Amino acid sequence: MKPRSPWVVAHDATGQSGHPPYTLECERCGATVVQGLPVSVTHYVAMATAFEREHRRCAVVRRST
Numbered sequence: 001m002k003p004r005s006p007w008v009v010a011h012d013a014t015g016q017s018g019h020p021p022y023t024l025e026c027e028r029c030g031a032t033v034v035q036g037l038p039v040s041v042t043h044y045v046a047m048a049t050a051f052e053r054e055h056r057r058c059a060v061v062r063r064s065t
Helices: 041-055
Strands: 008-010 024-026
Touching: 008 041, 024 041
Parallel strands: none
Antiparallel strands: 008 024
16 A cells, blocks of 8 residues: 655654654654654554544645755
8 A cells, every 4th residue: 555645754753864753853844743652553543543544735846955
């Protein structure tokens, strides 16, 4: 199944991304949501669903090179 909004990402707990664990990020507009731990799975899924819905139509932000 293809992701609906592949530019909306959830960072894992490895720390390799430079973001705190389980941070949600929109790679188009740069918005992030950091979730404190511990958190219930139900709460995290609801928050991630709302974040994805909010950023589903974000315009591509052109970054200078």
